[in-house]
Amino acid sequence: MPVYPPEPWRVKMVEPLRATTRDDREAALRAAGWNPCLLRAEDVYVDLFTDSGTNAMSDRQWSALLHGDEAYAGARSFYVFEEAVRAFYGYEHVIPVHQGRGGENILSRCLIRPGTHIPGNMYFPSTRAHQELNGAVFHDVIVDEAHDPDSAYPFKGDVDLGKLKAVIGEFGAAAIPYVSLAATVNMAGGQPISVANLTETCELAHAHGIPVFLDTARAVENAWFVKQREPGWARRTVADILRALCAPTDGAVMSAKKDSLANIGGWLALRDPALAEQARGLVVLYEGLHTYGGMAGRDMEAIAAGIAESVDENHIRARVAQVEYLGERLADAGVPVVRPFGGHCVCVDAAAALPHVPRTEFPAQTLACATYLQAGVRGVERGAVTAGRDPVTGENRLPRLELLRLAIPRRVYTRAHIDLVADAVIAVHRDRDRIARGLRFETEPRHLRFFQARFTPVSGASIFR
Template sequence: MPAYPPEPWRVKMVEPLRVTTRAEREELLREAGWNPCLLRSEDVYVDLFTDSGTNAMSDRQWSALMRGDEAYAGARSFYVFEEAVRTFYGYEHVIPVHQGRGGENILSRCLIRPGTHVPGNMYFPSTRAHQELNGAAFHDVIVDAAHDPASEHPFKGDVDLGKLRAVIAGCGADAIPYVSLAATVNMAGGQPISVANLTETCALAHAHGIPVFLDTARAVENAWLVKQREPGWAGRTVAEILLALCAPTDGAVMSAKKDSLANIGGWLALRDPALAEQARGLVLLYEGLHTYGGMAGRDMEAIAAGIAESVAEDHIRARVAQVEYLGARLGDAGVPIVRPAGGHCVCIDAAAGLPHVPRTEFPGQTLACAVYLEAGVRGVERGAVSAGRDPATGENRWPALELLRLAIPRRVYTRAHIDLVADSVIAVHRTRERITRGLTFAYEPPHLRFFQARFKPAC
């Protein structure tokens, strides 16, 4: 069992939680169409649906809110925000957006044209949706180990350079507007990319005139895992490693609702001044003025403070240790999980845990419902439901991984809460034979269906 360091914070304010009965949860889940996403938060005891925007802000962040300059144009808070991004991520041109997918939309509209191709180290639903809606096809070039939950490969976010070369050769460099990388890789279970591999990937892409853009939403967690796992980096600070991860890339998309410990906000950061000017023009149309991008001044102040806090060694050590502790408890009890533990979540291998539930009945979604029914713990499916349908054929995509993701918000839950989660998941696993059938769609929206779909028990 990994060490569980005392939390490097103390509680100043509490938010009451409501305990429900199993009978109440059964009724609530039926009303939500067997989709935990559609539950009201007041009906969830421990909410691990996402770590995005669900973090607890510090006293320094709350005080920063009071300094927010709400001027429409050229607010002082923008320049505070801009300087924090430049200092800790190293990009010159900083364009605020309301959250990460706002940046994905802008970048896709700037660079993608119909018939183009975007390679990346595994898809993320909103990222791929923006790429496909603008006419591109996504190509997964991640290492094979990323698709094997049992593999202990320390950097499952690495790019298979042979796969990337094949995409460039097959599609032609002119048809590839950019390479899309994530640090860490969410859909693989929060798995990191190594500095060495990211640097080699950028060198290969740049040799063909292809830019590389990095999803940095959890790059601080990636930097911590590099410090622990990649030779030669143990003696470097997390802040130094974060800059090293960003350095070879041409820009980044950021959801500040993750590593930056904020409840809303994000940015698009670029090195090319011409591309930055194009992006600012689109931000004016879709987000707001280029000096606020859909955020209030107080939000930008909170993000700037959160960026500085995010690279504090005590903070990130305790944050990742909490994830590792949950993973160890589940793994030691025989629950099949994605190994090694990632930076922000523990993912349960639902296909292995519920082998008697066919993929067509969505075992990841089925397991998410079972865990909620057990103790009011909410996670999210990361499998075929999240993968959606192929836009050309309309057929379901069947990814290699069929997971239940338990994403832990930062600075929110205590060890007692994490033990409750572990006990609940272990109890479901030990009685898994009682789950005799899965789920099918009762309603299926066209995009990002895992958010709004409704299900019914399979016949």
Template sequence: MPRQHPAEPWRIKMVEPLRVTTRHERQQALKEAGYNISLLRSDDVYIDLYTDSGTNAMSDRQWSAMMVGDEAYAGARSFYRLEAAVRKYYGYEHIIPTHQGRGAENLLSRILIRPGTHIPGNMYFTTTRAHQELNGGTFHDVIIDEAHDPLDEHPFKGNVDLAKLERLIAEVGAANIPYVSVAATVNMAGGQPISMANLTEVRDLAQHHGIAVMLDAARAVENAYFIKQREPGWATHSVADILREMCERTDGAAMSSKKDSYANIGGWLAVRDPQLAEQARNLVVLYEGLHTYGGMAGRDLEAVAAGISESVQEENIAARVNQVAYLGDLLTEADIPLVQPIGGHAVCVDAAAALPHVPREQFPAQTLAAALYLDSGVRAAERGAVSAGRDHSTGQNRYPRLELIRLTIPRRVYTQSHMDVVAESVIQVHKERDRLHTGLDFAHEPETLRFFQARFTPSGSGAGSDPFE
């Protein structure tokens, strides 16, 4: 009989103590943070599922690699090890290191985007769209409609709708589209993959119109695993080979090594065009550092290079995705409304379905994330209207069809028992959801990327009206 949860392909060598807080302590912490889980101190969090970015546990091989980091300002041997690893597993010729994925997004946007240009993509991501808009571009969502339906079981909800993409090209002109932005997997859709067949079609259509295809490769290894599991014709291929095939269908990639590569910091921009590479190498000096370290210490370059080779090992990626699926299965069995199918890096609770009595303008996902933290000290991430921000032309809140809280699982950090605790808390909050009789209003709203720094207050707050008391 197969085990419900296969054993992890690693053993624990060092532990970090966790602090368990009381409900009263969590109430105080939540108020001090303005009901924004982004502003909580990590010391006040028990199980931190806010993100899998830079929160992973590095291996003994990564730690040992850090000891030989070359901290030379120019031409460090650690850069050349990173360059060799990216070329081997991702296949790109020109690699420019950055301090993290946002640094790569900044370089890509400044090089390619001009005011009045249009960038189609398979659903927005917060920082990616912000970089595109700050450089004068307009993002257009060309993902398939199934991606916006939490209950749809489409195995590749990250696919681009080719008809939508063709209509946009006809409307604005190919010359006004600097590149197609393809995420693998799609974060805001719940970690949903794009198929190899669809990526091939996107590449062919873009090439026909002389448009580049740029990959958000932060979780491309997870995407490769889903292709192996779900797409006909790829089951006998290795994850490493599938990853390389995915990248072959693109002209470049922005990478946050804080995800698939297990590192705590780091990233890179990779391109095939030598002229683009030259521009990026010149620009990186202004914003990051010299083109052979790009804002990273030599020891971190070594950790990323080692992490890249570990990320494509079959047993590692299988354990990673299966742990996420384990939590998803527990919540599905308890009839918690989730984005289906379960994604590669997170389990996403449909907050709009869980709290249908809370109006969208009172931010159900933000409300549910705060309630989950209050119940157990588990920190999730809001991925709904707060993250979506405001429309720049109208000033009105954007209300995406997906109003989610994201339970994001760091790699090699938490055990099956931690997942059980998370499931118990989500289920308990769901049982008591009627206590959340009101949502949250802005007390302070930043202009850009508001979900990081915003503060809230319970809607219609007054005596006896605070659901978080």
């Protein structure tokens, strides 16, 4: 049995959950167009759709809310927030935004022009959407191991320096506004990048005059994996490693809804004062004044407290162990899962689990529906639906990874909930031959289609025989 350490917190408040029947869930899923994202939350028993903004805040964070200064300009809460980001992440210029994609939008508008190219260690849907909408082409320069669910490579978020050199050589440094890195890499299953590789990547980019920007939404989890896996870092604190990950980069985009244990908010952090001034001007236009950026003062106070809590060793140890527990339970039962397990999620290899469902019928979306029907557990597809269509050809992108992601919110669910999830996924996998066909689009939004698309079974009224 995998290790499940006692949670380093105790429950002070509860939110009731409503149990549903199979008939209830079938009706809800049909009404949602076979898209778990469109389900009402009240129809979901264990919600692993995302770990973003779904965390349980601590008593200290709830207390911090009461200190919120709601002044429109220059609120005291902004300076508390600013100091926390500077202290733990090390960037001088801190610009608040309502959440991570707000920072992606501002950075893209500042730097990208039509015809430019952005290398990165695997795409993330909203990040690539902002890059493409501003005229850039994304190039995946991650190591090949990241695309292999069975590879045990410890740092699947690493950049293949040869691939990056090839992109620079083909298009020229002048056509590359920046390199886009993530720590950890969500679409690969929460896989970390090593400090050594990140540093080498920055050195290569900087040698060509190209800045590097880091998605730090789960960089604390990345720091934990560095401590466990990268030689020379075992005796360093997670806080020290977090600063080391950020140190060689030129700035960061952050969704505080992940590592920082908040329900909303984020920031764009920069080192270049001129770029920071440009970004503040756009924040005023798209987000809110540069000292609140779409957040209330109380949100900034909660984030500041959450940043300090996020690097607590007991917290991050238990957080990652809960993910590992679910992953080991599934792997022990023969469910094909991405290895090594990430810091925020366990990903089921849907292409391997449902080999009889063609990629054009979206096996991961199909598996997500089957899992919800089994026990009211909601995950999210991370495969062809999420990848979208090629903006030039209009064809569906078919990434090598076709995954059902089970993202675990921080400090929310107990071992009993995680066991329920494991039992449900194992039951679906055991009876996978009952799934006859997959799904096709009924309605398909143009951007980030996985959020709002509606589907219908390819054969008959159900995906089951």
